[in-house]
Amino acid sequence: xxxxxxxxxxxxxxxxxxxxxxxxxxxxxxxxxxxxxxxxxxxxxxxxxxxxxxxxxxxxxxxxxxxxxxxxxxxxxxxxxxxxxxxxxxxxxxxxxxxxxxxxxxxxxxxxxxxxxxxxxxxxxxxxxxxxxxxxxxxxxxxxxxxxxxxxxxxxxxxxxxxxxxxxxxxxxxxxxxxxxxxxxxxxxxxxxxxxxxxxxxxxxxxxxxxxxxxxxxxxxxxxxxxxxxxxxxxxxxxxxxxxxxxxxxxxxxxxxxxxxxxxxxxxxxxxxx
Amino acid sequence: xxxxxxxxxxxxxxxxxxxxxxxxxxxxxxxxxxxxxxxxxxxxxxxxxxxxxxxxxxxxxxxxxxxxxxxxxxxxxxxxxxxxxxxxxxxxxxxxxxxxxxxxxxxxxxxxxxxxxxxxxxxxxxxxxxxxxxxxxxxxxxxxxxxxxxxxxxxxxxxxxxxxxxxxxxxxxxxxxxxxxxxxxxxxxxxxxxxxxxxxxxxxxxxxxxxxxxxxxxxxxxxxxxxxxxxxxxxxxxxxxxxxxxxxxxxxxxxxxxxxxxxxxxxxxxxxxxxxxxxxxxxxxxxxxxxxxxxxxxxxxxxxxxxxxxxxxxxxxxxxxxxxxxxxxxxxxxxxxxxxxxxxxxxxxxxxxxxxxxxxxxxxxxxxxxxxxxxxxxxxxxxxxxxxxxxxxxxxxxxxxxxxxxxxxxxxxxxxxxxxxxxxxxxxxxxxxxxxxxxxxxxxxxxxxxx
Numbered sequence: 001x002x003x004x005x006x007x008x009x010x011x012x013x014x015x016x017x018x019x020x021x022x023x024x025x026x027x028x029x030x031x032x033x034x035x036x037x038x039x040x041x042x043x044x045x046x047x048x049x050x051x052x053x054x055x056x057x058x059x060x061x062x063x064x065x066x067x068x069x070x071x072x073x074x075x076x077x078x079x080x081x082x083x084x085x086x087x088x089x090x091x092x093x094x095x096x097x098x099x100x101x102x103x104x105x106x107x108x109x110x111x112x113x114x115x116x117x118x119x120x121x122x123x124x125x126x127x128x129x130x131x132x133x134x135x136x137x138x139x140x141x142x143x144x145x146x147x148x149x150x151x152x153x154x155x156x157x158x159x160x161x162x163x164x165x166x167x168x169x170x171x172x173x174x175x176x177x178x179x180x181x182x183x184x185x186x187x188x189x190x191x192x193x194x195x196x197x198x199x200x201x202x203x204x205x206x207x208x209x210x211x212x213x214x215x216x217x218x219x220x221x222x223x224x225x226x227x228x229x230x231x232x233x234x235x236x237x238x239x240x241x242x243x244x245x246x247x248x249x250x251x252x253x254x255x256x257x258x259x260x261x262x263x264x265x266x267x268x269x270x271x272x273x274x
Numbered sequence: 275x276x277x278x279x280x281x282x283x284x285x286x287x288x289x290x291x292x293x294x295x296x297x298x299x300x301x302x303x304x305x306x307x308x309x310x311x312x313x314x315x316x317x318x319x320x321x322x323x324x325x326x327x328x329x330x331x332x333x334x335x336x337x338x339x340x341x342x343x344x345x346x347x348x349x350x351x352x353x354x355x356x357x358x359x360x361x362x363x364x365x366x367x368x369x370x371x372x373x374x375x376x377x378x379x380x381x382x383x384x385x386x387x388x389x390x391x392x393x394x395x396x397x398x399x400x401x402x403x404x405x406x407x408x409x410x411x412x413x414x415x416x417x418x419x420x421x422x423x424x425x426x427x428x429x430x431x432x433x434x435x436x437x438x439x440x441x442x443x444x445x446x447x448x449x450x451x452x453x454x455x456x457x458x459x460x461x462x463x464x465x466x467x468x469x470x471x472x473x474x475x476x477x478x479x480x481x482x483x484x485x486x487x488x489x490x491x492x493x494x495x496x497x498x499x500x501x502x503x504x505x506x507x508x509x510x511x512x513x514x515x516x517x518x519x520x521x522x523x524x525x526x527x528x529x530x531x532x533x534x535x536x537x538x539x540x541x542x543x544x545x546x547x548x549x550x551x552x553x554x555x556x557x558x559x560x561x562x563x564x565x566x567x568x569x570x571x572x573x574x575x576x577x578x579x580x581x582x583x584x585x586x587x588x589x590x591x592x593x594x595x596x597x598x599x600x601x602x603x604x605x606x607x608x609x610x611x612x613x614x615x616x617x618x619x620x621x622x623x624x625x626x627x628x629x630x631x632x633x634x635x636x637x638x639x640x641x642x643x644x645x646x647x648x649x650x651x652x653x654x655x656x657x658x659x660x661x662x663x664x665x666x667x668x669x670x671x672x673x674x675x676x677x678x679x680x681x682x683x684x685x686x687x688x689x690x691x692x693x694x695x696x697x698x699x700x701x702x703x704x705x706x707x708x709x710x711x712x713x714x715x716x717x718x719x720x721x722x723x724x725x
Contacts, residue, residue, distance in 0.1 A: 114651075117648075117651030117652060117654070117655075118651075118652060118654075118655045118656070119648055119651070119652040119662065119665065119666055120652045120653070120655055120656035120657075120658055120662050121655070121656070125662075125665050129665070139320075139322070142318075142322050143322040143323045143324040143325070143334075143380075143383070144324070144325070145380050146379060146380055146381070147378065147379045147380050148379070149379070155378065155379070157380070173380075175308055175309040175316050176309055176314070176315060176316045176417075177309075177314060177378060178309055178310075178311045178312070178314075179312075179313075179314065180314075180378060198311075220375075224375050224376070224379065226284060227283065227284055227287055227372065227376075228376060228379070228381050230284050230287050230288050230291070231287055231291050231336065231338075231376075232325065232327065232333070233327075234287070234288050234291035234292045234295065235291050235294075235295050235327050235333060235337060236295070236327035236328045236329045236331075237295055237296065237329045237331075237557060238329075239557045239571060239572055240329040240330075240331070240555075240557070240571075240572060240574070241328055241329055242328075242329050242330040243328060243330075244330070245326075245329075245330025246326045246327070246328055246329070246330045248330070249323070249326040249330060249332065250325065250326040258325065260325060
């Protein structure tokens with residue numbers, strides 16, 4: 001058995017898939033594994049590290065897009081971006097391996113766009129679960145993300161997502177707010193999506209954090225937060241009060257980044273802090 | 275005498291939100307519209323929830339009244355003209371600014387504008403139209419708008435407003451016209467159903483017109499270019515209420531039973547092409563003598579069962595006559611309507627997962643319409659096992675009594691009504707936790723009357 005070790009990123013896994021084909025060991029004799037998952041080595045296996053190679057990764061992504069269609073392709077990318085808890089990682093199929101074997105199966109089909117229907121296949125099923133987890137969190141954040149207007153008119157949002165959803169969010173907001181200058185900052189991964197009015201967004205690494213940058217809000221910002229809080233508290237029907245249901249629909253982990261939960265006590269509309 | 279006084283925006287927002295909150299619809303779904311690069315906003319078909327208030331309901335739209343002044347005296351409504359509440363009105367510009375500023379901060383998905391009736395239905399409808407016009411054409415707002423049509427307003431105004439909105443709704447308020455007459459003397463079935471029919475017809479015409487237009491554009495595109503069909507729809511073509519219309523009924527203010535309520539809903543879906551019917555558990559806010567006092571709180575469990583049945587109508591091809599009848603006019607409070615139906619039709623079960631057709635799968639408790647679709651796809655390639663079903667998302671603790679995989683049931687179990695019923699009731703998810711906790715008292719009380 002040949003085990004190819006690749007980096008935990010879209011490019012890393014795609015480079016791994018490229019090499020898995022290029023080496024011609026046969027797919028039955030090849031496995032992919034993420035470097036971060038490698039705790040112990042198995043007997044009678046050859047291990048090889050695969051470096052990230054952008055040109056190879058691009059070839060793979062072009063092939064996948066052409067053969068599977070953009071929908072399946074984006075599901076694969078979402079699966080790779082998904083977060084796994086350490087225990088889930090130990091219990092289930094390695095992510096790189098799941099994507100690799102799904103790709104192999106998909107390319108053997110006449111119509112690759114149907115590959116994700118084969119939920120009975122354990123590799124496909126794993127990809128499906130992972131991609132669903134990313135997609136769901138991204139969909140939550142489309143609503144839960146909050147922009148604040150800075151002194152210079154730029155809209156700034158901070159998020160702490162489990163999965164790597166920044167690109168999905170930036171796509172959405174570029175379409176929605178084409179004329180705004182905005183920044184979405186993923187504080188967990190220290191990456192920001194920066195959008196300039198009338199153009200496409202860019203991803204930028206922010207190793208030192210964005211705290212200094214996002215300190216000063218515009219004059220109006222406080223006013224609109226106050227109005228939003230007034231709305232948020234007035235819209236609740238007292239006779240139906242149900243904090244459990246609220247907790248189920250809006251998990252606590254999203255709340256630190258949402259203005260309406262900043263004061264931390266949802267019963268006191270008066271307490272307003274920036 | 276009216277004392278006018280300058281009121282701050284925040285005070286108005288407070289009053290007019292408070293006055294709008296008993297309207298349940300807050301969905302932003304039903305229309306997919308990409309951004310156009312020039313104005314602010316887009317729409318996603320599944321809708322987006324932006325927050326959840328302390329009652330656990332989704333906040334998606336800025337749900338406000340234009341004014342809470344009203345010439346009508348509907349006894350269930352907080353804003354009726356005999357009620358002593360603080361009154362306020364927005365100006366169109368205030369609504370536009372609030373919507374735009376909230377939208378760009380991603381607080382909301384759009385605007386939900388309703389209103390009390392100021393001076394006359396026409397006057398009010400015109401104010402609403404002016405506001406939407408301003409929002410769309412002065413502020414270039416391209417996001418979601420849900421607007422109420424005012425019963426009794428001129429059809430021309432309703433039509434003009436419809437071209438600016440994504441969804442329109444007219445509340446049916448109460449399931450029967452007698453109840454409506456008793457509690458809302460200024461409203462009638464006629465003034466409610468007439469605009470509903472008008473909107474339905476207009477939506478249809480608009481769809482055909484767009485189809486015709488698309489066909490024209492498609493031919494041209496294919497003829498001229500490389501054969502690749504770009505998104506051919508002309509973005510300038512006006513669309514009439516593209517997300518469809520909805521309505522709402524108040525549950526528990528009047529003596530109608532579930533069978534009557536669901537039959538009305540079914541009629542609305544079939545004859546008026548409605549997208550959604552909403553059910554609102556009655557909250558007594560006016561203490562009017564016409565209305566029941568509800569010391570145990572609003573009938574939330576009944577509302578929950580009605581919504582479950584509503585989904586069975588819209589997604590699971592059930593008919594009301596299968597779920598309820600004159601003899602059994604109310605839903606079982608212990609079991610959801612689908613389990614209840616399955617228990618009374620054990621002759622249809624067990625169902626073989628690897629062979630049953632889609633509509634049969636849909637009727638199995640524990641299998642949702644998405645799981646059913648996935649089963650159909652997945653079983654083409656391999657025979658499914660119970661472990662696969664679990665991964666696909668089937669709720670086995672409910673489904674296991676009704677299905678076989680490869681001819682075998684999951685455990686040894688009896689296909690017997692009492693046995694399955696006992697086990698299903700033991701499953702605590704049958705009655706949502708929040709209802710169990712918040713109003714257990716209510717449960718045991720209204721059990722006695724119904725079962």
